[in-house]
Amino acid sequence: MFGRLMPKEGRFFELFNEHAEQIVLGSRELVALMVAGDDIQRRAYAIETIEKRADKVTQTTIELLHKTFITPLDRDEIHQLITRMDDILDLMEDVSQSIFLYDVKVLTGEAQKLAEVCVLCAEQVQLAVRQLSNMDNASAILKACEEIDRLESEADHIMRAAMAKLFRDEADVRQVIKMKAIYELLETVTDRCEDVANIIEGIVLENS
Numbered sequence: 001m002f003g004r005l006m007p008k009e010g011r012f013f014e015l016f017n018e019h020a021e022q023i024v025l026g027s028r029e030l031v032a033l034m035v036a037g038d039d040i041q042r043r044a045y046a047i048e049t050i051e052k053r054a055d056k057v058t059q060t061t062i063e064l065l066h067k068t069f070i071t072p073l074d075r076d077e078i079h080q081l082i083t084r085m086d087d088i089l090d091l092m093e094d095v096s097q098s099i100f101l102y103d104v105k106v107l108t109g110e111a112q113k114l115a116e117v118c119v120l121c122a123e124q125v126q127l128a129v130r131q132l133s134n135m136d137n138a139s140a141i142l143k144a145c146e147e148i149d150r151l152e153s154e155a156d157h158i159m160r161a162a163m164a165k166l167f168r169d170e171a172d173v174r175q176v177i178k179m180k181a182i183y184e185l186l187e188t189v190t191d192r193c194e195d196v197a198n199i200i201e202g203i204v205l206e207n208s
Helices: 011-032 037-067 075-101 109-130 135-169 173-207
Strands: none
Touching: 011 037, 011 075, 011 109, 037 075, 075 109, 075 173, 109 135, 109 173, 135 173
């Protein structure tokens, strides 16, 4: 009788999916921003709006966690997963705001490549999260996590090559400083995706 009165597990997986969708939307806006030209301010505002929507999802998830007696996953895992997912969008917003505040008018091909890798990482995060409610999907989830790891390594290589080219070919010191910061932020987006993949891998290994 007592157990039936307790809150059920809630809609955690729905909230994870909702947040993952915002991550993918944010990543696609980030790529659009790379080629936006005079439209950078609008694109930056769009990413800020997406990030705020994701913040609300994170807040709802944490509030639900406090209200729910029986959770589908370990409570710490739920908290870590949603907060690390939120970190991804926070960094995307940092990238867009940096581009806007630094008044960068033309972005390099390397910056666009890094942003495109961010999209691929975001899509794999969404794929893994979408399947997390059913541990029969363990193999597919782990495959998505492995792909995120591979993409993070690819982003690291792109960033190193971009940095080498920047220091070798760019004469304007201010532009060097700006682009170095942007490259590092973009690569860190993929690092945060890898953090999420590591949490998901842990969940799968514990529950499958």
